[in-house]
Amino acid sequence: MPINTYKNKAPHTGKVVSTKRIVGAQATGETCHIIIDTFSKMPYWEGQSAGVIAPGTNPKNGKPNSVRLYSIAASRYGDDMTGATTSLCVRRATYWCPELKADDPAKKGICSNFLCDSKPGDEVKLTGPSGKVMLIPEKTPNADLIMVRHARRTELLWRWGVEGGGPRNEAGPAPGAASPVGPKSRVS
Numbered sequence: 040m041p042i043n044t045y046k047n048k049a050p051h052t053g054k055v056v057s058t059k060r061i062v063g064a065q066a067t068g069e070t071c072h073i074i075i076d077t078f079s080k081m082p083y084w085e086g087q088s089a090g091v092i093a094p095g096t097n098p099k100n101g102k103p104n105s106v107r108l109y110s111i112a113a114s115r116y117g118d119d120m121t122g123a124t125t126s127l128c129v130r131r132a133t134y135w136c137p138e139l140k141a142d143d144p145a146k147k148g149i150c151s152n153f154l155c156d157s158k159p160g161d162e163v164k165l166t167g168p169s170g171k172v173m174l175i176p177e178k179t180p181n182a183d184l185i186m187v188r189h190a191r192r193t194e195l196l197w198r199w200g201v202e203g204g205g206p207r208n209e210a211g212p213a214p215g216a217a218s219p220v221g222p223k224s225r226v227s
Contacts, residue, residue, distance in 0.1 A: 041082045041168055047106050050092055050164040053077045055157045056124060069131040071155045072112070075163050079123045083168035084115050089125060090166030093153040106166050107150040125165075131155045 045051040056074040083089070090106040097104055109127045117124035132148025135141070157163065 040084055042087075043167060043169055044081060045166045047090070047092065047166055050090075050166050051077065051081050053081070053125075053163045053165050055159055055161040055163060056118075057159055058155065058157050061128065068133070069155060070128060071131070072126060072128050073154050073157060074118050074124055074126045075165070076124050077117075077165070079121070081125065081165060081168065082115065082122065083111055083125065085111075086171060087111055087168035088170045089127065089168055091127070091150055091154060092164040092166065093150040094164075095149070097149075104149055108167075108169065109154075111168065127154065129154045 053075040056076050058071050058073050060069060061072045062068070062070045081089075088108045088110050090108050092106050093104045095104055096102060109129060111125055112128045113124065113126040116122055118126050129151050132151040133142045134146035136143040136146075154163075
C-alpha cells in the first residue's frame with residue numbers, strides 16, 4: 040500500500056485535467072469535481088487522502104501555504120482507468136459576513152478556492168497519499184456499499200432512499216433518516 044510517497048517539502052506536481060461544478064445552481068455553496076493528471080507517479084488505494092498545497096504564502100506569517108487533505112474521489116485506477124489520474128470533490132469554503140451581508144473575501148478558504156477556480160493545465164502540488172485504505176468485507180465481497188461523509192449525510196440518505204431509486208426506494212427513507220417535514224420527524 041503506498042503511503043506518504045510525497046511529502047510537504049518534496050511534493051508531486053500534477054496538472055488539472057478538468058474542473059466541473061457538480062451541484063445545481065440553487066444549491067447552497069459550490070462543490071467541484073477536479074480531475075488531476077498525476078502522470079502515473081502517485082499511486083493510491085481507495086479510502087486514502089491526498090494533500091494539496093495551494094500556491095502563495097500565508098498572509099499571517101509569510102510562510103508558504105500549508106497542506107490541506109482531501110479524500111480521493113476515484114478508484115486506484117483513476118478516472119481514465121489507467122491509473123494516471125486522481126480526482127477530488129471539493130466544497131468551496133466561504134464565510135458569510137452578517138455585517139457585509141455578503142461573502143467576506145478575506146476569510147475564504149485558500150486551498151478550496153484555488154482548486155475550485157483551477158483550469159485545465161494548472162499545476163497542483165500534491166502530497167501523500169495518506170491514510171488507511173477502505174476495506175471490503177471479506178465474507179461478502181460483492182455487497183453494496185454506501186460511502187457517505189459527515190456533511191449532510193441525513194439529507195443524502197433521505198433523498199437517495201425516496202427520490203433517487205436506491206435499494207430502499209419502495210420502503211421510503213433509510214431507518215433513522217430525517218424527514219423533510221422537520222428534524223423531529225423520523226421514518227422507521
